[in-house]
Amino acid sequence: MHNRHSNLIIRRLEAIGTVTDEAREALDNLPAREREVFRGQDLIREGDKPTECMLVLSGFLYSYKALADGTRQIVSFHVPGDMPDLQSLFIETMDFSIASSTTSTVAAIPHDNIRKLLRSQPNLVDLFWRDTLINAAIFRTWVMATGRLEASEHLAHVLCELYARYEAVGLTQDTSFALPVAQAELADALGLSAVHANRTVQALRGEGMVEMEAGHVTILELGRLQTFAQFDPTYLHLSHPTKHSK
Amino acid sequence: MHNRHSNLIIRRLEAIGTVTDEAREALDNLPAREREVFRGQDLIREGDKPTECMLVLSGFLYSYKALADGTRQIVSFHVPGDMPDLQSLFIETMDFSIASSTTSTVAAIPHDNIRKLLRSQPNLVDLFWRDTLINAAIFRTWVMATGRLEASEHLAHVLCELYARYEAVGLTQDTSFALPVAQAELADALGLSAVHANRTVQALRGEGMVEMEAGHVTILELGRLQTFAQFDPTYLHLSHPTKHSK
DNA sequence: CGACACATTGACCAGACTCAAAGCTAGTGG
DNA sequence: CCACTAGCTTTGAGTCTGGTCAATGTGTCG
Numbered sequence: 001m002h003n004r005h006s007n008l009i010i011r012r013l014e015a016i017g018t019v020t021d022e023a024r025e026a027l028d029n030l031p032a033r034e035r036e037v038f039r040g041q042d043l044i045r046e047g048d049k050p051t052e053c054m055l056v057l058s059g060f061l062y063s064y065k066a067l068a069d070g071t072r073q074i075v076s077f078h079v080p081g082d083m084p085d086l087q088s089l090f091i092e093t094m095d096f097s098i099a100s101s102t103t104s105t106v107a108a109i110p111h112d113n114i115r116k117l118l119r120s121q122p123n124l125v126d127l128f129w130r131d132t133l134i135n136a137a138i139f140r141t142w143v144m145a146t147g148r149l150e151a152s153e154h155l156a157h158v159l160c161e162l163y164a165r166y167e168a169v170g171l172t173q174d175t176s177f178a179l180p181v182a183q184a185e186l187a188d189a190l191g192l193s194a195v196h197a198n199r200t201v202q203a204l205r206g207e208g209m210v211e212m213e214a215g216h217v218t219i220l221e222l223g224r225l226q227t228f229a230q231f232d233p234t235y236l237h238l239s240h241p242t243k244h245s246k
Numbered sequence: 247m248h249n250r251h252s253n254l255i256i257r258r259l260e261a262i263g264t265v266t267d268e269a270r271e272a273l274d275n276l277p278a279r280e281r282e283v284f285r286g287q288d289l290i291r292e293g294d295k296p297t298e299c300m301l302v303l304s305g306f307l308y309s310y311k312a313l314a315d316g317t318r319q320i321v322s323f324h325v326p327g328d329m330p331d332l333q334s335l336f337i338e339t340m341d342f343s344i345a346s347s348t349t350s351t352v353a354a355i356p357h358d359n360i361r362k363l364l365r366s367q368p369n370l371v372d373l374f375w376r377d378t379l380i381n382a383a384i385f386r387t388w389v390m391a392t393g394r395l396e397a398s399e400h401l402a403h404v405l406c407e408l409y410a411r412y413e414a415v416g417l418t419q420d421t422s423f424a425l426p427v428a429q430a431e432l433a434d435a436l437g438l439s440a441v442h443a444n445r446t447v448q449a450l451r452g453e454g455m456v457e458m459e460a461g462h463v464t465i466l467e468l469g470r471l472q473t474f475a476q477f478d479p480t481y482l483h484l485s486h487p488t489k490h491s492k
Numbered sequence: 493c494g495a496c497a498c499a500t501t502g503a504c505c506a507g508a509c510t511c512a513a514a515g516c517t518a519g520t521g522g
Numbered sequence: 523c524c525a526c527t528a529g530c531t532t533t534g535a536g537t538c539t540g541g542t543c544a545a546t547g548t549g550t551c552g
Contacts, residue, residue, distance in 0.1 A: 147437025191393025
């Protein structure tokens with residue numbers, strides 16, 4: 001049997017590629033220090049120089065960049081199985097912060113151990129690299145959505161993405177999933193004001209495409225939502241995408 | 247002496263890390279088929295499954311994602327030395343297109359040869375991986391700029407970024423550099439309409455911070471431009487960043 | 493009950509969009 | 523050498539999406 005953190009990593013990596021038995025074994029032997037982070041608390045800050053990588057075990061986190069006027073832009077959400085600062089392995093200084101939007105558990109894995117692992121398992125280098133490439137694809141898509149979609153389409157797109165990513169690690173219940181973020185945080189992710197984010201949520205609800213309340217989302221009509229958002233799951237490069245459109 | 251394409255790759259990689267002599271040698275032996283691309287022409291299209299990677303030798307290209315209504319969002323610019331589709335090594339299907347905005351020369355390097363190179367030079371795996379991570383950081387920053395900066399700040403930010411990236415590969419002349427894109431393309435990069443992009447360019451010119459004309463940009467007051475754009479070069483993770491602000 | 497955090501509304505404002513029409517400039521054919 | 527075109531840039535006028543400010547609900551917790 002595997003331990004909690006290796007189970008999650010493996011599930012994540014299997015969603016994007018193939019994990020050999022040997023690699024599975026090696027992942028299981030990674031040491032990890034578990035840690036809790038609470039709502040609104042920063043796990044890592046811009047400018048930090050981490051010596052370990054974080055693996056999300058439970059909860060929900062997000063990365064953001066702060067601006068001069070005190071506002072911020074959330075640049076990605078992190079669900080269990082994600083390693084939000086994997087980049088710190090190769091890039092010394094963090095160029096963004098990571099915060100938790102609810103009580104989350106993370107496993108901290110020292111760089112040294114990951115480096116040793118990657119040396120012994122070249123198979124994993126490919127998979128981890130692939131993971132960073134998929135992350136980049138997600139950012140690209142956020143640029144597209146932020147730059148060219150209307151607020152309600154953008155929100156719909158984010159919901160489609162989260163649904164697909166949750167499903168990839170088996171964390172959906174039917175067509176609903178956890179989204180424990182306040183509307184103000186949603187606003188920071190969409191590049192909107194909090195007031196307009198609220199109106200945007202109401203618009204989507206009014207369309208009957210989703211239910212959003214008390215920290216979780218239920219998608220009522222996935223196909224329609226995806227079409228509306230112009231969501232094409234290709235960019236997530238998952239092994240078994242969940243395209244339901246048309 | 248090195249050939250044209252390896253010279254550029256090496257300069258690029260040296261800007262972000264250290265290249266061993268052995269790796270240098272191996273890079274020099276990469277086979278490459280040179281190719282010209284002309285203004286407006288797609289080098290690679292969304293949905294393609296490339297079997298080689300492109301290295302920009304000269305000119306200027308950009309990546310974009312097309313939307314349902316015929317509009318598009320440019321998600322990144324590519325200067326000489328960049329490998330805009332390095333990801334195709336690990337991700338089968340392209341989720342964006344790459345087009346040239348002027349006459350450009352690219353070198354096509356077969357995946358097989360790159361894979362062989364990476365097996366023999368683990369040092370290069372780190373560097374290439376680091377390159378993809380830096381790319382991701384650039385996307386993140388674009389999300390931030392698109393979501394939270396005003397149009398003129400956003401334009402200023404893009405100019406600061408390009409200046410820093412050009413400088414890293416030694417392609418600036420004093421404080422000016424080539425930007426052979428029409429304002430309509432700038433608009434697609436900034437997520438603006440062409441009309442507003444024009445007004446935004448005029449605003450920056452009016453401030454006396456930059457000159458922009460006939461496909462090239464001269465930065466008149468770098469410090470002020472960087473401050474205005476809230477540009478912090480950390481995210482480019484270059485070895486010798488060009489921070490001039492205060 | 494009061495405090496706090498979050499969601500919701502209303503009224504008004506502004507940055508950016510659209511449509512439409514002119515300028516400019518380099519290149520082409522006569 | 524000039525009229526003509528094509529591709530860009532620039533301007534003007536009216537509209538709209540999303541922003542700001544300021545209240546007002548609502549729910550949870552001590």
